[in-house]
Amino acid sequence: MWSCLLLRFLPVILLLSSAGPEDVRLVKGGSRCAGTVEVNREGQWGTVVNFYWDINDAEVVCRELDCGSAISAPRRAHFGEGSGQELLTEVACNGTESTLSMCQSENTNQIRALGFIPAPHIYDAGVICSGRQMIRLMGGADRCSGRVEVKFNQSWATLCDVDFDWQDAQVVCRELDCGGPSAFHRGSHFGQGEGPTWSKHLRCEGHESFLHECLTSDRPEQISTHGVQLTCKEPDDVRLVDGSSSCSGRVQVFRWGQWGTVYHRNWDMNDAAVVCRQLDCGSAVSVPSGDRFGEGSGKMVLGDVSCSGTESALRECGSLDGREHNLPHTFDAGVICSDFVRLVGGADRCSGRVEVKFNNSWATVCDADFDWQDAQVVCKELDCGGPSALHRGSHFGRGKGSIWSKNFQCEGHESFLHECLTSDRPEQSCTHGVQLTCKGPDDLRLVNGSSPCSGTVEVYRWGQWGTVAQYNWDLNDAAVVCRQLGCGSPVVTPIRAHFGEGSGRVLLRDVSCNGSESALRDCGAVDCRHVDVPHKFDAGVICSDFVQLEGGVDRCSGRVEVKFNQSWATVCDADFDWQDAQVVCRELDCGNPSALLKVSHFGQAF
Incomplete structure (x- = not known):
């Protein structure tokens, strides 16, 4: 790639139109109004580099080809890499020009003459035009769903749903570069049109590239009921694999004729939101890093994806070509989506x-008849493993919104709660909302301690259990471990194999939690499987949710306090005996008691 800095000092070449309509064409897009942009310069066809390529440039191409308006301006060889040389770059149209040759641009032959190498074809610019008829979908969540409208007499007219069929829908979705149709909706799913209703019936055969190529017939005005309400499924170029459902897993994208994975650097909730939207999976729940869903196959094809979060598809976000970097699949990005259920409080x-x-809007689910099978499905959909507890009363607080009017009748094997059968619920039968704790995926444990809440930290990664090296291990990391295991708060973070040297490999080092994460898998870490870190540096954790010693010279001496109603209360010395003390010392990993001291030795409680 040539130096962008040096390009700023090159003269801008203004190319004047001289060869007429054969100056530009679109290839590889399935029709003459969509595809990779090719231009003819001095008898040679070549591509346009997508630097600064935008919808204004695409608008001029569509106008020059008599293809209606520009729908989008895909970059990065969206339709496949072109052939020949890259002839133009940094095209700068204002959108009103009649031909692309009237726009300012850099001629790459001039760049070659200065010794710079133009960008490869992976940066070829593309265009998708609406076609002469001009069609759009209105009122939907994105450009590939909505009420079908066509341009007629310079205004938009709603298309009537009478006799509009699957073949007609195939052509609409194809023209808009939205793949194939996925659903017709009844009634006014995307709202009523405000303009006139188009006076024709479409009679498409399904193979046409544009709606205006279909035959039409007159339509009696009085038979119209609603406008066509259509959702297209978009091109099949993103999927989630190896998760607990089709809405969770490792991200795979189809680029350059192959399926591959996405590098997790800079991968965030904005990127995940776009994936969930494109797959019709609702909202993003989390963005697991590393190989949370196992190592992928094929190449890692994209890196540094940068979505704003409002895009309708991942292909519309910026990204880098990752094919040449040979990054290991331990850095594959993942997504967990959910459209229907959440746990709050x-x-x-x-x-x-x-x-x-x-x-x-969100409605609270009533606890009447909500059972273990229902809970299994909720935990599975949220990628939280299985249920561990159904709590009584308002353990997590009362909902402020409405109460959902149905009872779930799940069998437990369903992947999504909305797949379960439901029945009507008598309004008076509800006492509380369902209060649920899921145990999370079984990928963390504490071993060799005195209880399940203390010991050497072991994690499950890459198909095996292993330990964590102590480098940069601190109370923030320990807080996440204790939270994930339902063990309360960290008491101390022992290092240097305090609980004895672990087994297996040391899998992680430099864990970097901020302390607010819900699971250790959500924290940054360095894969150290291929480095022989000795087990003498294994990290440990001691958690306690109920008891602490306060006011002593160290954590193993002091006034006994227990947690009650989210605050600490002093334990009365009346009837507190040696057996009670043994349990306290064991829970805090402090061995056996050595002394029970008399009144206020460690100070009075406040």
Whole structure:
């Protein structure tokens, strides 16, 4: 790639139109109004580099080809890499020009003469035009869903749903570069049109590239009921694999004729939101890093994806070509989506009051008849493993919205709660909302300690259990471990194999939690499987949710306090005996008691 800095000092070449309509064409897009942009310069056809390529440039190409308006300006060889030389770059149209040759641009032959090498074909610019008829989908969540409207007499007219069939829908979706149709909706799903209703019936055969190529017939005005309400499924170029459902897993994209993975650097909730939207999976729940869903196959094809979060598809976001970097699949990006259910009010995303989405707002699920099978499906959909507890009363608080009017009748094997059968619920039968804790995926444990809440940290990664090296291990990391295991707060973070040297490999080092994560898998870490770190540096954790010693010279001496109603209370010395002391010392990993001291030795409680 040539130096962008040096390009700023090159003279801008203004190319004047001289060869007429054969100056530009679109190839590899399936029709003459969509594809990779090719231009003819001095008898040679070649491509356009997508630097600064935008919708204004695309608008001029569509106008020059008599293809209606520009729908989008895909970059990075969206339709496949072109052939020949790259002839133009840094095209700068204002959108009103009649031909592309009237726009300012850099001629890459001039760049070659200065010794710079133009960008490869992976940066070829593309265009998608609406076609002469001009068609759009209105009122949907993105450009590939909505009420079908066509341009007629310079205004937009709603298309009537009478006799509009699957073949007609195939042509609409194809013209808009939205793949194939996925659903016709009844009634006014995307709203009523405000303009006139188009006076024709379409009679497409399904193979046409543009709606205006279909035959039409007159339509009696009085038979129209609603406008056509259509959702297209978009091109099949993103999927989630190896998750617990089709809405969770490792991200795979189809680029350059192959399926591959995405590098997790800079991967965030904005990027995940676009994936969930494109797959019709609702909202992003989390963005697991590394190989949370196992190592992928094929090449890692994209890196540094940068979505704003509003795009309708991942292909519309910026990204870098990652094919040449040979990055290991330990850095594959993942996504967990959920459209229908959430847990709120808990300590993390895997515990809380169960709420479902209804009429675009969240409603509390009633605890009447909500059982273990229902809980299994909720935990599975949220990628939180299985249920560990159904709490009584308002353990996670009362919901402020409405109460959902149905009872779930899940069998437990369903992947999504909306797949379960439901029945009507008598309104008076509800006492509380469902209060649920899921145990999370089984990928963390503490071993060789005195209880399940203390010991050497072991994680499950890459198909094996192993330990964590102590480098940069601190209370923030320990807080996440204790939270994930339902063990309360960290007491101390022992290092240097305090609980004895672990087994297997040391899998992680330099864990970097901020302390608020719901699981250790959500924290940054360095893969150290291929470095022989000795087990004498194994990290440990001691958690306690109920008891502490306060006011002593160290953590193993002091006034005994227990947690009650989210605050600490002093334990009275009346009837507190040696057996009680043995349990306290064991829980705090402090060995055996050595002394029970008399009144206020470690100070009075306040």
